[in-house]
Amino acid sequence: MESIAEVVAKHASMASTTVTIMEEVARWDEGVSLMGDSEKASIHELAGGRLVATYALAAQGKLGYHVDLDYPRAPNSSDGDKAMDEVVLSELLESTHREVDCQVCYNLMLDPVTTPCGHTLCRKCLARTLDHSSQCPVCRRGLAIPPSLHSQASNKTIVDLLNGLCPDIVTARAEAVAEEERPGEGELDTPLFICTLGFPNQPTFLRIFEPRYRLMLRRCVEGNREFGMLMYNRYYEPQGDLGPVHFYHYGTMLRILHAQTLPDGTSLVESRGLYRFRIKAHGVLDGYAVGSVERLEDCALADEERAEAEDISQPPAAENDVSGQVDRMPTRDLVALGHEFISRMQARSAPWLQQRVLDIHGQPPADAALFPYWFASVLPISDEEKYKLMGTTTVRERLKITANWIRRIESQGW
Incomplete structure (x- = not known):
């Protein structure tokens, strides 16, 4: 609001001859009592274009919360007045965007969440931060909230503000983040946990504490709840066409049945084996392995x-x-x-x-x-x-x- 006030003050000082006429229009759907015949709608005249004059009216405490305004065209108004409003609106949006940038990704906040210490960040950015640390990324205070943020409500005020000011930008940001959060790129669409053996139709219990695997787990839970389990190849024995890699190329696809996140960010995971697979190609996404897998079937x-x-x-x-x-x-x-x-x-x-x-x-x-x-x-x-x-x-x-x-x-x- 301080940033908006600065923009309005600058243009108010430049407003000389322009006067805006504003007539109050009551919104009956908000429960405002009907006016009697003797009551007249209030009319205000203030210097500046529509945006500047409306802001000034509200700042003076003369604009009721449930009241809309109509703007009868003034005798001396011109197309230049409309152009001035467009300039003010452009500067207001630019100023607002700077104030609602996330302090982690420096982009427009997406699904913002406010921490107990009062800092607001993108939900995904805060979750990624909590994968690595239990401290606020802005002030470094400890945050006693689960890394999954499932119980943390979004900041509805800022969500409504952003959806009203720049819906197109919000939509574009959401699409970009969704693309980034996909489990893999191209054919490397299977997240891989390189740790131990799992078997089809058998339970596997895991304790996940590394930041890269916390991220992988969160994406799996938000997606199809499946990931590949591979055994660590400690001696780098050659694995077929893959050569001497740090994992054995046969693994088991696991499905997450239950995941519990502890206060320190560690997760206890219960999963069950679905089927065996072979790695055809592999890569790295945000620190953890991903791959293209081929299901291994028994012969007839x-x-x-x-x-x-x-x-x-x-x-x-x-x-x-x-x-x-x-x-x-x-x-x-x-x-x-x-x-x-x-x-x-x-x-x-x-x-x-x-x-x-x-x-x-x-x-x-x-x-x-x-x-x-x-x-x-x-x-x-x-x-x-x-x-x-x-x-x-x-x-x-x-x-x-x-x-x-x-x-x-x-x-x-x-």
């Missing part, structure tokens, strides 16, 4: 049955050839082997099969396609060993991997 059931028949028809394996014996087992026997091993381990009260583990992952599934993923989720062996499941294309192949784990455990190979 007929092909799997053909492979099983070929395995079973092989000559018997040597007595000390454990892997060869597993290869020749029927798929049904591989599943039974897994369930029998679980039963024996439960009878021995194995720590990795305690009730709290089963409460999270459920009982061992009877479905042969799901059992290997469940088994890998609960079995306490290295992630590098579990990763062998990720690139497989048949249920039988995964069951043979789990059967070899069992045989090695039984023979004290681990």
Whole structure:
């Protein structure tokens, strides 16, 4: 308002001969009582164009809140008076824009939020700031508000002001921010969390505290709630066409079921595996990895049955050839082997099969396609060993991997 007053004062001092006639028009829809026949509408004459004169009338306290004005054309008015109003309006808009610029992005505020310390910023800018710090970016005071800002209301007064003054600019800003906030650019449309292993149909619990992943999480929650989980490639082993990258190129798509943000900005995330994928291309967006992924599907059931028949028809394996014996087992026997091993381990009260583990992952599934993923989720062996499941294309192949784990455990190979 101080900025507006300065603009008006400058033009008021320049107004010499121009006089604006203003006639009050009551707005009946606001509940103003009807005037009697003896009452006359107030008429005011003040120096300056319409904007300057109206401002002066309001500043003098003579313009009621529920009263509109009509502007009868003065005898000596001209097109120059209209041009003067346009100049004043242009300067008012320019002055107003400077006052409603965000102190983080230095653009027009978009969906402004006012902090408890009294500073108003774009909602997205404040959220991005809280991804990194719990302090106000203007005065550095601590902000006891969640980084998601879900419970923080927008500053309705400023929102209405901006929508009234410059709706086109507000729309353009919203479109630009929406473009920036998309999960990826071009084909790199999948956010990637490089951390550990996840498996289809199995829960994955995460604690997210890095600023880049806080941003990724917020975008996922606001979008389709999905992101890819990849295991860290600590030795930079070559990953197919990708070469020696810092992640393994097979991963699992996770869907966020629940995300809780703690006061310090850390988030506890509950997710569930949807399907496996392979990375085709990758890049970086705002500090976190993004990629183009290809869903990894199992081969047709007929092909799997053909492979099983070929395995079973092989000559018997040597007595000390454990892997060869597993290869020749029927798929049904591989599943039974897994369930029998679980039963024996439960009878021995194995720590990795305690009730709290089963409460999270459920009982061992009877479905042969799901059992290997469940088994890998609960079995306490290295992630590098579990990763062998990720690139497989048949249920039988995964069951043979789990059967070899069992045989090695039984023979004290681990």
